[in-house]
Amino acid sequence: xxxxxxxxxxxxxxxxxxxxxxxxxxFANQINExxxxxxxxxxxxxxxxxxxTYTRQKRPxxxxxxxxxxxxxxxxxxxxPAAFVLFNRVYFAQDWxxxxxxxxxxxxxxxxxxxxxxxxxxxxxxxxxxxxxxxxHCGPPTSIS
Numbered sequence: 001x002x003x004x005x006x007x008x009x010x011x012x013x014x015x016x017x018x019x020x021x022x023x024x025x026x027f028a029n030q031i032n033e034x035x036x037x038x039x040x041x042x043x044x045x046x047x048x049x050x051x052x053t054y055t056r057q058k059r060p061x062x063x064x065x066x067x068x069x070x071x072x073x074x075x076x077x078x079x080x081p082a083a084f085v086l087f088n089r090v091y092f093a094q095d096w097x098x099x100x101x102x103x104x105x106x107x108x109x110x111x112x113x114x115x116x117x118x119x120x121x122x123x124x125x126x127x128x129x130x131x132x133x134x135x136x137h138c139g140p141p142t143s144i145s
Contacts, residue, residue, distance in 0.1 A: 016044070016045070017042035017043060017044045017089060018042065018043050018044075018099075019039070019041070019042060019043075020038055020041055020043070021099075021100045021101075021102070021103070023100060023101075023102035023103055023104065023105035023106075024100065024101055024102050024105075024117065025038050026102075026105055026106065027102045027105050027106075027109070027114070027117065027118075028041070028117075028121050030106075031118055031121065032121065032125055035125065035129070036121065036124060036125055036128060037088075037128055040088040040128075041088050041089075041090070041121075041124055042088060042089045042090070043089075043090050043092065043097070044089055044090065044091045044092065044097075045092060045094065045097040046091075046092075046093075046094045046097065047083065047084065047091035047092055047093050047094075048093075049080055049081050049082075049083075049084070049093045050080065051078050051079065051080040052078070052079060052080070053076065053077070053078040053079075054076070054077065055075050055076050055077075056075060056077060057075060058071065058072060058075065064111070064115060065115070068111065068112055068115075080093065081093065082095075082096040082116055083096060083116065083120050085120055085123035085124055085127065087127055088124060088127065088128070090120045090123075090124065096116065098113060101113045101114065101116070101117040102114060102117065123135075
């Protein structure tokens with residue numbers, strides 16, 4: 001089991017990654033008020049992420065996430081994460097990876113892409129500020145200021 005985990009980490013580390021584009025950098029700095037070290041962030045194409053199928057009640061159509069896509073007709077859904085963060089890297093599933101999530105920022109942006117990018121930047125912020133957030137620990141933050 002340990003060997004499998006070690007091999008998985010090595011495979012992930014070997015993936016090619018790119019820095020943020022100019023628009024992504026500007027957006028990340030704006031939404032995080034400059035509290036991100038954007039030079040350390042890398043985006044990786046092709047994370048192997050599995051699917052899970054389960055039954056759940058329909059979510060209320062209140063948030064953007066539920067309003068972007070058509071409402072499910074049945075309660076059985078199949079979902080897969082679009083990305084995950086490990087340290088300062090965002091690993092995107094191949095179907096969700098783009099060469100630029102905010103190509104025309106700050107003139108315009110695409111809602112789904114901007115929301116996904118912002119969500120992943122929140123996880124990067126949690127990692128970079130782990131002394132305050134306690135991320136990725138399960139316990140309370142180590143310090144609050």
